[in-house]
Amino acid sequence: MTVKGRLCILVLLFSTLFLSTFSSGCWSSREVENMAIVTLMGFDLVTENGVDKWQLSQRMLSPADRETGGDQSTKRGAVEKLLIGTGMTQQEAIIESVSRISRWPFWGHLSISVIGERAARQSIQPFADLAARYWEVRPRMFVTVARGEALKVLKGEPEVEKTLSKEIKNLAEEKVQSVGTSYGVILSDFLGWLTSPDRDAVATQIRPISPQEGGQGKSVLVEGLAVFRGDKLVGWLNKEETTGYLLITQKITRGKTAIPVKVGEKLISYFVGNSKSKIEPVVSGDRLSFRVSIKTLGEVAESNGIELPPEEIEQVEKNSGETIKELAENTIAKAKEYNSDFLGFTEKLHRSNLAEWQKLGARWREAFSEADVEVVVDAKVIRTGKSGKKLEIKQE
Amino acid sequence: MIMATVILFVPGITAEKAKQSAWMAPVLASVAGFISLWVAWQLGQRFPGKTLPQYTEILLGKILGRILALGYALFFLTVNVLVIREFSEFLTVTLLADTPGIALTTAIVLIGGYAAAKGIEVIARMAQFVLPVFIFTLLFMMVLAAPGMELGKLLPLMEGGILPVVWGSVAPASWYGEIVVLVMLLPMVNKPKEVRRKGALALLAAVVFLTLDTVVTLAVFGPNLTADVVFPFWFLVRYIEFGNYLQRVESLIVVLWVAGIVVKVAMFYYLICFTTAQVLELKKYKPVLYPVALVQILIATYLAANTQELSEILDKYWPPVGLLFEVVLPAVLLAVAAVRRKKVRG
Numbered sequence: 001m002t003v004k005g006r007l008c009i010l011v012l013l014f015s016t017l018f019l020s021t022f023s024s025g026c027w028s029s030r031e032v033e034n035m036a037i038v039t040l041m042g043f044d045l046v047t048e049n050g051v052d053k054w055q056l057s058q059r060m061l062s063p064a065d066r067e068t069g070g071d072q073s074t075k076r077g078a079v080e081k082l083l084i085g086t087g088m089t090q091q092e093a094i095i096e097s098v099s100r101i102s103r104w105p106f107w108g109h110l111s112i113s114v115i116g117e118r119a120a121r122q123s124i125q126p127f128a129d130l131a132a133r134y135w136e137v138r139p140r141m142f143v144t145v146a147r148g149e150a151l152k153v154l155k156g157e158p159e160v161e162k163t164l165s166k167e168i169k170n171l172a173e174e175k176v177q178s179v180g181t182s183y184g185v186i187l188s189d190f191l192g193w194l195t196s197p198d199r200d201a202v203a204t205q206i207r208p209i210s211p212q213e214g215g216q217g218k219s220v221l222v223e224g225l226a227v228f229r230g231d232k233l234v235g236w237l238n239k240e241e242t243t244g245y246l247l248i249t250q251k252i253t254r255g256k257t258a259i260p261v262k263v264g265e266k267l268i269s270y271f272v273g274n275s276k277s278k279i280e281p282v283v284s285g286d287r288l289s290f291r292v293s294i295k296t297l298g299e300v301a302e303s304n305g306i307e308l309p310p311e312e313i314e315q316v317e318k319n320s321g322e323t324i325k326e327l328a329e330n331t332i333a334k335a336k337e338y339n340s341d342f343l344g345f346t347e348k349l350h351r352s353n354l355a356e357w358q359k360l361g362a363r364w365r366e367a368f369s370e371a372d373v374e375v376v377v378d379a380k381v382i383r384t385g386k387s388g389k390k391l392e393i394k395q396e
Numbered sequence: 397m398i399m400a401t402v403i404l405f406v407p408g409i410t411a412e413k414a415k416q417s418a419w420m421a422p423v424l425a426s427v428a429g430f431i432s433l434w435v436a437w438q439l440g441q442r443f444p445g446k447t448l449p450q451y452t453e454i455l456l457g458k459i460l461g462r463i464l465a466l467g468y469a470l471f472f473l474t475v476n477v478l479v480i481r482e483f484s485e486f487l488t489v490t491l492l493a494d495t496p497g498i499a500l501t502t503a504i505v506l507i508g509g510y511a512a513a514k515g516i517e518v519i520a521r522m523a524q525f526v527l528p529v530f531i532f533t534l535l536f537m538m539v540l541a542a543p544g545m546e547l548g549k550l551l552p553l554m555e556g557g558i559l560p561v562v563w564g565s566v567a568p569a570s571w572y573g574e575i576v577v578l579v580m581l582l583p584m585v586n587k588p589k590e591v592r593r594k595g596a597l598a599l600l601a602a603v604v605f606l607t608l609d610t611v612v613t614l615a616v617f618g619p620n621l622t623a624d625v626v627f628p629f630w631f632l633v634r635y636i637e638f639g640n641y642l643q644r645v646e647s648l649i650v651v652l653w654v655a656g657i658v659v660k661v662a663m664f665y666y667l668i669c670f671t672t673a674q675v676l677e678l679k680k681y682k683p684v685l686y687p688v689a690l691v692q693i694l695i696a697t698y699l700a701a702n703t704q705e706l707s708e709i710l711d712k713y714w715p716p717v718g719l720l721f722e723v724v725l726p727a728v729l730l731a732v733a734a735v736r737r738k739k740v741r742g
Binding site: 352354 | 489490491493548551552616617618620621624625631634635637644
């Protein structure tokens with residue numbers, strides 16, 4: 001090797017070493033140690049000295065606890081730190097909330113946003129805009145609306161997970177939907193509904209509760225939905241109405257929704273596993289109506305001593321169908337009451353019958369409220385659990 | 397090559413005008429690409445072994461010919477400046493919020509300049525390597541996003557007639573037209589006979605991908621949200637999440653997208669210098685590299701004050717200019733050649 005070649009290699013080697021030692025990255029470099037990872041965020045409107053202000057609360061992973069690792073069971077609930085800030089704008093409130101913190105917040109792991117009832121009733125625009133604009137926010141973040149103040153939700157404590165955010169995320173992702181009590185609405189769907197000309201939005205409802213089993217601390221319940229008309233929160237759906245919403249709008253697979261059904265004098269439970277639905281707009285002359293067909297497959301896992309021969313199962317299916325129909329009709333009645341088409345009926349009309357949709361123009365919500373909705377349910381029982389026709393227990 | 401930049405913007409730009417029928421726009425827009433390919437090919441047939449500055453001189457005389465050729469050099473420069481700016485804009489908006497745009501533009505111009513200095517073969521080999529990986533990743537992303545699709549969101553077809561689709565396709569048309577670079581590259585291709593077929597295939601592939609990209613994005617987010625987001629495909633990739641084991645795959649896209657952009661910038665950089673050198677009758681194109689680098693960095697940095705201005709340039713002002721150089725001028729040249737029966741035997 002020539003001298004020149006060696007020199008060249010030497011220079012390269014040194015420059016590599018030099019660069020890797022002294023250049024700590026560029027402008028945007030961020031080390032994990034300098035980030036405060038935000039997992040939960042609450043948006044509230046509060047009145048302070050007669051002025052309406054934003055109050056933003058954030059839960060962030062507490063670094064001290066992360067570093068100690070190991071025995072975290074003793075510190076359950078203390079892993080996420082709660083920070084609160086107020087300001088005239090949301091950004092100002094965020095900055096204020098982290099004013100005591102030496103680190104800069106990182107929102108890339110923000111998995112749930114909680115909007116306070118008052119803020120949502122005024123307008124969802126400020127929140128939606130911030131969430132759509134800020135680059136670190138991810139499209140799959142869950143959008144929830146708190147009954148009351150969002151801060152109270154953020155003060156809650158996890159039941160089984162280490163952190164509150166994990167608890168809510170796991171609930172919203174799968175569990176609440178399968179049992180039919182709520183539905184985890186993600187940001188991209190939520191924004192899609194808000195921006196569409198033919199459908200209103202819903203968001204997951206969340207509220208702080210004190211567990212009835214007692215014990216210290218507050219817990220959080222994800223149940224029901226928040227209903228919007230345009231950009232404003234107008235009402236709530238309870239868990240039965242939410243089950244109706246899910247049956248009408250979602251394709252349920254792996255469901256665990258238990259629906260109490262009356263057969264004769266006794267109540268049994270129909271367990272919905274799969275369901276499919278179809279919404280068809282029907283236009284006859286000037287009248288607009290909708291037809292909803294729901295098909296469910298389920299099982300009976302609690303027969304309460306009723307004998308279940310094939311003939312009887314037919315009866316169970318018929319009664320289950322009627323109960324489901326009632327659930328769906330209740331939800332539809334609620335939608336009409338709120339004058340909010342969150343079930344996507346008009347959306348279906350827009351897609352399938354353009355001329356009719358254009359005729360409706362700005363009064364599509366009224367048209368939906370006035371339209372008749374016919375619900376047809378086809379409920380099937382495919383399994384009856386592991387005991388036979390009836391568990392014979394002698395009567396006294 | 398065309399796809400590199402467009403893939404990020406197209407669903408947004410087209411959806412704004414054509415709403416749920418936006419996916420038809422890329423198909424319609426490709427007409428411009430095919431026209432410009434055909435014209436470039438015809439010109440190449442008439443003047444084998446000659447590039448555009450050489451035959452404009454034969455066709456239009458020395459002065460007019462050179463002015464036109466210089467115009468093309470400026471056109472390539474503008475394309476490149478826009479690409480560079482988009483690159484830095486995208487990165488600063490989505491990932492490197494604290495980094496000044498000029499640092500990113502300088503970096504990409506230096507890399508592109510290095511490749512351009514090494515000549516066209518290096519650039520072509522680079523493209524050969526990057527393209528398959530790029531396409532594979534795109535396909536992979538679309539497949540991953542597919543479970544979130546709801547095809548009903550594409551309905552109703554053509555609300556408001558065909559016009560919104562036509563308007564929506566103007567901007568993408570100017571991107572497809574970039575295949576006009578063949579007027580410069582044709583003489584350098586090893587097997588010029590195959591260019592027509594291969595060029596058409598490349599365009600077709602671009603159409604398929606852009607259409608797929610738009611369909612998937614629309615079906616996941618719906619037309620209204622897609623129109624509101626600046627980088628819909630980026631939003632789509634971030635949307636992909638399967639439990640805890642597959643999420644945050646967007647970094648993969650960034651790496652490949654940057655690789656694609658580097659190829660494109662290098663290629664246009666080379667074209668600028670090569671065309672200028674030919675117009676000025678320089679023996680080598682390398683001396684042109686340095687001033688062009690400076691010009692590119694400066695224009696790219698000061699062209700638009702913010703993202704909105706850039707979008708407006710790309711959306712409103714660029715398409716007519718682009719189409720003028722991509723479709724109209726080559727077609728005029730071809731017409732002149734046909735009328736004056738100019739031909740060079742190869």
